[in-house]
Amino acid sequence: MLWLCIYLPSLALDGILRRRSTDDPLVLIDGPVNARTIVSANEAARAAGLHVGQRLSAAQALLSQFEAIPYDRESVERWLRFLAAVAYRYSSEVSLLPHAIVLEVSKSMGLFGPWPRLESMLRADFTDLGFRHRMAAAPTAHAAHVLTTVSDGQAVLSVDTLRNALQRVPIAKSRLPANAIAALPSMGIRTVGQVLALPRDGLRRRFGAELLAALDRLTGDLPSGLELYRPPDTFDLRIELLHEVENQSALIFPVRRMVDDLAAYLAGRDGGVQRFLLRLEHREGRFTDVQVGLLASERDGALLFEFARGRLEHVTLPEPVLALRLIARDLPAFVPAGRDLFDERPANALPIEQVRERLRARLGDGAVYRLGSTQDPRPERAQREAAHDEVPIEPHPRPTWLLPRPIPLRGGNPIILAGPERLETGWWDGGEVCRDYYVIETSLGQEAWAFCVPDEQTGWMIHGWFA
Amino acid sequence: MSAVVPLSALLDARQVWRGRAHEVSVGDQPTGWCALDAVLPAGGWPEASLSEILLPVDGVGELRLVLPTLARLTQGQRNVVIVSPPYAPCVAGWRQQGVDMRRVEFVDAGEKDVLWATEQCLRSGSCAAVLAWPHHADDRALRRLQVAAVTGQALAFVFRDRSHLSNASPAALRLELEAPPRPQIWVRKCRGGAVPAQAIPLPRSVH
Numbered sequence: 001m002l003w004l005c006i007y008l009p010s011l012a013l014d015g016i017l018r019r020r021s022t023d024d025p026l027v028l029i030d031g032p033v034n035a036r037t038i039v040s041a042n043e044a045a046r047a048a049g050l051h052v053g054q055r056l057s058a059a060q061a062l063l064s065q066f067e068a069i070p071y072d073r074e075s076v077e078r079w080l081r082f083l084a085a086v087a088y089r090y091s092s093e094v095s096l097l098p099h100a101i102v103l104e105v106s107k108s109m110g111l112f113g114p115w116p117r118l119e120s121m122l123r124a125d126f127t128d129l130g131f132r133h134r135m136a137a138a139p140t141a142h143a144a145h146v147l148t149t150v151s152d153g154q155a156v157l158s159v160d161t162l163r164n165a166l167q168r169v170p171i172a173k174s175r176l177p178a179n180a181i182a183a184l185p186s187m188g189i190r191t192v193g194q195v196l197a198l199p200r201d202g203l204r205r206r207f208g209a210e211l212l213a214a215l216d217r218l219t220g221d222l223p224s225g226l227e228l229y230r231p232p233d234t235f236d237l238r239i240e241l242l243h244e245v246e247n248q249s250a251l252i253f254p255v256r257r258m259v260d261d262l263a264a265y266l267a268g269r270d271g272g273v274q275r276f277l278l279r280l281e282h283r284e285g286r287f288t289d290v291q292v293g294l295l296a297s298e299r300d301g302a303l304l305f306e307f308a309r310g311r312l313e314h315v316t317l318p319e320p321v322l323a324l325r326l327i328a329r330d331l332p333a334f335v336p337a338g339r340d341l342f343d344e345r346p347a348n349a350l351p352i353e354q355v356r357e358r359l360r361a362r363l364g365d366g367a368v369y370r371l372g373s374t375q376d377p378r379p380e381r382a383q384r385e386a387a388h389d390e391v392p393i394e395p396h397p398r399p400t401w402l403l404p405r406p407i408p409l410r411g412g413n414p415i416i417l418a419g420p421e422r423l424e425t426g427w428w429d430g431g432e433v434c435r436d437y438y439v440i441e442t443s444l445g446q447e448a449w450a451f452c453v454p455d456e457q458t459g460w461m462i463h464g465w466f467a
Numbered sequence: 468m469s470a471v472v473p474l475s476a477l478l479d480a481r482q483v484w485r486g487r488a489h490e491v492s493v494g495d496q497p498t499g500w501c502a503l504d505a506v507l508p509a510g511g512w513p514e515a516s517l518s519e520i521l522l523p524v525d526g527v528g529e530l531r532l533v534l535p536t537l538a539r540l541t542q543g544q545r546n547v548v549i550v551s552p553p554y555a556p557c558v559a560g561w562r563q564q565g566v567d568m569r570r571v572e573f574v575d576a577g578e579k580d581v582l583w584a585t586e587q588c589l590r591s592g593s594c595a596a597v598l599a600w601p602h603h604a605d606d607r608a609l610r611r612l613q614v615a616a617v618t619g620q621a622l623a624f625v626f627r628d629r630s631h632l633s634n635a636s637p638a639a640l641r642l643e644l645e646a647p648p649r650p651q652i653w654v655r656k657c658r659g660g661a662v663p664a665q666a667i668p669l670p671r672s673v674h
Contacts, residue, residue: 349592349619352546352572359574359584367575371558372568383558398560400530401553417671445647446526447671464557465526466671 002106002157003224004118005144006087006126007134008099011079012071013040018130019239019254025066029056039071067242079131082261085231086125089268090118095141095226100148102141102226115155129264138162141224142175142217146192149173159220166218167193174218180211192218231269235262235276235328244320248312251280251321255312256305258326263301272297272334278308279325280317290315293365296353297332303354310361377425378433379463396421397439399449399464409450409460414440417447422454439466496622499535502667503652507640508660512536516639517613517623521632521655523646525553528669529626532644532652536622537596538565545595548572548588551581553600582608589615589623596622610637644669 008014013028020026025045029036036056048063056068076099084101088094090112093104105118112118119135126133136147137155139162146169147154156165169192171184176195183206189195195203196215204212216222237258245251255278266273274297278290292308350358359368373391374384379402397418419438426432435451440460442448447466452459477483497504497511504511512518522529537547547570549556558568576584585599589612597616601608604625616623629643632655641656651666 352591352593355548355588355591355593356572358587359576363574363576363580363584369573369575370569370571371556371573373558373562379557379559393562394559398563399557400534400560400564401526402555402557402560404555441647445650447647464560465554466560467526467528467530 001104001139001220002109002137003102003139003141003144004091004105004122004135004137005097005141005148006083006101006103006122007136007145007148008080008083008101008131009134010040010132011076011099012073013042014131015075015079016069016242017042019257020242021253025050025063027056027059027066027068028071029068030071036068069242081229081232082237082265083126083129083131084229085268086129086264087122087268088229088231089270090122094229095224096229097141097145097226100145101229102144104141105137115157119153119155125264129261138165140218140220141226142214143219146173146175146218149175162219163193163196166196167191169193171195176214177207177210180207180214183207231265233331235265235273235326235331237261238323238325240323241321244322246317246320248315248317251312251324252309254324255308258324259305259308260301262326262328263299263304266299266331266334269331270334271331272299273304273328273330274332275330276304276308276326276328278312279327280315280321281323281325282319282321286319288315288318288321294357295360297334298354298357299334303357307357307361310358377423378431379423381431396437397449397466399447400467401465403463403465406451406461406463409440409442409448409462412443414442414448414450414460416440416457420454423451424454437463496536497539498532499539500532500667500669506654506663506667508657512622513639513658515617515620515622516658517609517616517625517637518640518642519609519631519636519638520624520626521629521641521643522626523629523644527644527646528650529644531669532642533596533598533624534561534564534566537561537571538567540595541567541570543595544570546570546572546593548574548594548597550574550585550588550597550599551576551601552598578602582612585623585625586611586615589619589621592619592621594619594621596624598624598626600626606635606637613637613639 023044025048026042027038027045027050028040030039031037038050038052038054038056038059041050041052045066050059050063080096080101084094084096087101087103091103091105091108095102109115109118112121115137123135134148134152136144136151136153138144138147139156139159143162143166147156147165150169150173156162171181171190171192174181174192184195200212213222217224239254239258241254262273262276275293278292280288280290290311292311294307298304356368369385371383371385374382375391376382417439420436422436424434434454436454437449437451440448440450448462449464449466450460450462452461495511496514520529520532540547542565549571551574562568574584581599581601582604585597588594588597604627609625612623612625632643639658643653643655645651645653645666650669652669653666654663656662
């Protein structure tokens with residue numbers, strides 16, 4: 001077993017920073033109204049002298065212009081679950097710890113490569129998503145968690161070296177039960193190594209079984225007892241915008257982020273998305289929905305963003321947008337397009353499905369279609385979009401252009417080239433048709449497909465052209 | 468010094484190879500019309516290029532001209548895109564000409580988007596041929612289509628009114644269709660060869 005722990009120290013702040021396009025000072029504040037304190041600050045704020053634990057009033061005295069956002073406890077949990085879904089791509093055993101994700105990677109390394117490679121892949125994913133992190137690997141989940149608090153990038157690959165690595169970890173960072181962390185240093189015990197060397201009986205009497213269980217989980221003598229994370233079956237991401245947005249172009253950046261998150265989530269569950277909803281939330285619970293429907297399931301972030309953007313550009317905002325929500329419920333399996341080894345197309349060719357999506361995104365959902373024959377003999381109903389009937393090829397002459405509705409023939413008498421072909425059908429569904437069809441040559445020399453009342457050969461109606 | 472040998476003697480002895488002037492080569496993109504293939508320098512449609520087809524009115528044989536090509540491409544599992552046709556295509560009629568309709572995409576684009584959609588399809592590299600009926604296409608727009616056709620290695624067909632004949636065009640091939648009673652094809656420009664002096668008759672579709 002090898003557990004990888006990703007420790008995420010500033011989830012709430014990163015969650016806000018990643019959707020901001022500026023670097024202006026920003027702090028998260030928490031606490032009672034009369035004693036607000038800073039719980040997190042971005043780089044610009046820290047450079048200006050603001051720091052964690054500072055009173056908001058003191059910060060305002062130091063810096064006149066900065067943004068202060070209330071600390072959102074729920075967002076921490078939300079982001080943690082989202083990132084667990086991302087990490088799920090690398091292992092089927094993912095668990096959540098406070099501010100950290102642990103995953104079992106001993107089997108994953110067979111697929112993704114040895115530890116340094118796997119580590120750099122995960123780091124790239126998390127950096128791209130905009131979350132600061134620290135990583136460590138150890139044979140037990142809890143040990144990996146402890147190691148992240150001490151250093152970044154440490155990998156303890158075997159059980160034998162684990163005790164060694166834990167030796168020097170200070171008690172304050174050991175994540176042992178709180179009563180032990182408070183009491184042990186006053187007894188002169190400052191590292192985990194020293195605790196492990198103490199007789200277990202004495203520890204049990206003084207601190208109870210809880211401490212021993214925690215130590216055993218650390219060294220691997222007890223199973224970690226963590227609940228496995230299961231990614232949700234739907235994707236629902238909501239972000240509140242920092243300002244009211246009245247201009248569509250200001251929505252592009254957050255939408256890009258959200259769609260990238262969706263892509264990361266889809267990659268995690270090896271799935272695709274066929275349809276998703278972009279909900280623009282206005283004041284007082286009103287909202288505008290933007291449906292993005294695709295012909296086939298896709299999961300490439302850039303592609304999904306292009307389609308979402310195309311749909312968004314057609315929307316007129318009735319009022320300012322306060323928040324964005326991306327909901328994806330239709331998540332079918334993703335089947336990558338197979339390509340022939342001896343394909344004649346250029347190497348950088350875009351698959352036809354993606355071309356269709358691109359056209360649909362700009363021209364509208366119904367603008368790209370295929371036509372097929374139906375079983376109905378009436379020319380008006382003989383063809384339909386996306387018809388797949390296996391109809392034999394019509395033996396009688398058919399034109400190549402069809403007029404949407406027949407037009408009367410003007411000019412002199414036509415020359416009959418072929419016909420008649422009688423169509424008498426449709427009495428059962430109210431669309432009764434009784435016509436004699438001919439191929440005629442008009443006085444202008446054009447070849448037309450025309451019909452008239454049976455046996456009359458007058459009152460010609462043109463229904464198509466032999467172009 | 469060697470003796471001067473008369474040229475006729477060399478030729479008679481068959482020691483000199485003479486290139487034959489009239490060799491009809493079959494191109495990679497035959498039009499399906501032997502008489503037309505014979506006069507075109509590429510032995511068919513110019514590959515990965517723009518072909519312009521100029522019409523007096525719609526419905527004078529423009530589809531008859533290209534449907535054999537579409538039939539050949541779609542039967543070879545290649546995709547064909549039709550952008551903004553002036554009328555609805557009659558599926559039964561197209562199938563009679565051998566076109567596999569499962570491989571034909573129709574795109575309804577507004578006047579402003581016709582050229583954009585055509586260029587996207589051409590550039591993608593996944594379409595073997597793109598047919599378009601643009602209303603307002605100037606020299607620059609056609610040049611874009613020509614470049615896109617080269618990029619995507621596709622055949623581009625643009626159908627326009629005959630009045631555009633007097634304007635220069637970047638198309639590799641320009642054909643003009645003459646309306647009945649004498650339906651025929653005039654080659655007005657063909658890259659890589661002389662323009663044939665005579666028109667090619669276009670047979671009727673129904674005999």
